[in-house]
Amino acid sequence: MAKKLMKGCEAIAEAAIQAGCRYFFGYPITPQNDIPEYMSLRLPQVGGCFLQAESELAAINMVYGAAGAGARVMTSSSSPGISLKQEGISTCAAAELPCVVVNMMRGGPGLGNIQASQGDYFQATKGGGHGDYHAIVYAPSSIAEAVELMPKAFDVAEDYRTPVIILADGLIGQMMEPVEMPDNPNPVMRDKPWAATGYKPGGAKPRAIINSLYIETEDLDELCRRMQARYREIEKNEQRVELYHTEGAEFILCAYGTVARVCKAAVRILEEQGVKVGLVRPITLWPFPSGAVHDAIAQDSVKAALTVEVSAGQMVEDIRLAVNGCKPVEYLGEAGSRIPEAEEIAERILAMRRA
Numbered sequence: 001m002a003k004k005l006m007k008g009c010e011a012i013a014e015a016a017i018q019a020g021c022r023y024f025f026g027y028p029i030t031p032q033n034d035i036p037e038y039m040s041l042r043l044p045q046v047g048g049c050f051l052q053a054e055s056e057l058a059a060i061n062m063v064y065g066a067a068g069a070g071a072r073v074m075t076s077s078s079s080p081g082i083s084l085k086q087e088g089i090s091t092c093a094a095a096e097l098p099c100v101v102v103n104m105m106r107g108g109p110g111l112g113n114i115q116a117s118q119g120d121y122f123q124a125t126k127g128g129g130h131g132d133y134h135a136i137v138y139a140p141s142s143i144a145e146a147v148e149l150m151p152k153a154f155d156v157a158e159d160y161r162t163p164v165i166i167l168a169d170g171l172i173g174q175m176m177e178p179v180e181m182p183d184n185p186n187p188v189m190r191d192k193p194w195a196a197t198g199y200k201p202g203g204a205k206p207r208a209i210i211n212s213l214y215i216e217t218e219d220l221d222e223l224c225r226r227m228q229a230r231y232r233e234i235e236k237n238e239q240r241v242e243l244y245h246t247e248g249a250e251f252i253l254c255a256y257g258t259v260a261r262v263c264k265a266a267v268r269i270l271e272e273q274g275v276k277v278g279l280v281r282p283i284t285l286w287p288f289p290s291g292a293v294h295d296a297i298a299q300d301s302v303k304a305a306l307t308v309e310v311s312a313g314q315m316v317e318d319i320r321l322a323v324n325g326c327k328p329v330e331y332l333g334e335a336g337s338r339i340p341e342a343e344e345i346a347e348r349i350l351a352m353r354r355a
Contacts, residue, residue: 001180008143009034009173015150016074020187022048023073025062030114031170032104035076056081060088067097068210070195072154076102079120089163090129094212098157102166104173107337115337116170121314124167125286134231135163137285139256143177158190171258234287241289246278246296251349253279254307254319263308265342290322298326308340309333
């Protein structure tokens with residue numbers, strides 16, 4: 001494995017190429033612009049196709065077309081641009097098409113600002129577009145983890161024929177860290193008998209029909225039942241979570257993305273003061289690791305949990321649902337783009353301890 005110092009957006013783009021992605025369609029928006037810029041250079045070098053679409057709507061529909069033909073395809077954007085892609089993501093889900101969507105979250109709502117945020121949690125985990133569907137959502141906390149998750153994202157998208165979202169705040173896209181890239185990547189490409197790759201009458205391969213429109217009630221009901229059964233399988237098989245110093249903890253912090261790294265610093269500060277604190281970090285925001293969250297917080301030693309977010313408190317709802325009232329769950333954070341500091345988090349835990 002070759003270790004390189006890379007910017008987050010560029011590392012994610014290269015990891016996608018290493019994972020076999022050969023098609024990228026996108027449109028510029030800060031802070032993810034380095035992804036399409038990098039793809040525009042690298043994809044032609046590996047026989048792939050980069051195309052800057054005329055809009056975010058056009059980009060996601062190009063993704064639909066490439067995925068329908070069986071290609072490994074990806075798009076990326078930042079919060080307002082992802083909002084524009086929602087109908088297309090819903091359509092990809094309904095057509096049972098695998099694709100990867102990267103969202104480098106910026107402040108909102110509206111155009112907001114270009115700084116890091118976590119305000120798109122609801123959009124990513126609760127569907128985002130219309131209808132009864134889910135996308136698998138990965139939330140890396142470092143560039144190295146984002147690189148590790150990219151091949152997983154493409155594989156899982158194809159295994160379950162569903163969109164996968166990489167949900168990262170803008171800090172991960174813009175900072176630089178050492179990452180390891182495979183020297184000779186050899187991704188395993190899945191067979192896709194469902195893909196529309198050409199039909200010959202009388203041939204062995206049946207006609208492929210890529211569709212999300214079902215006029216008959218019974219047909220749509222059958223699709224939705226099939227999708228829901230698939231989501232139950234995803235919930236069973238694909239939950240990922242990191243438990244950091246949670247065993248025997250007095251308080252549990254809950255955070256994802258780069259905020260979780262700040263929380264780890266707060267854990268160390270508190271441990272130096274003799275306060276045992278752990279961190280639960282969901283890596284899959286959907287399927288949400290409710291069981292692991294519950295078990296960590298429900299320990300007899302735990303007095304309460306504190307969810308830390310760069311949002312008005314979105315993940316805290318899932319934490320409270322997982323805990324189901326067995327322990328108090330408080331929230332620290334604010335909307336916009338201000339990242340809580342480790343000392344601030346530690347002081348909040350100390351205040352909870354004194355209460």
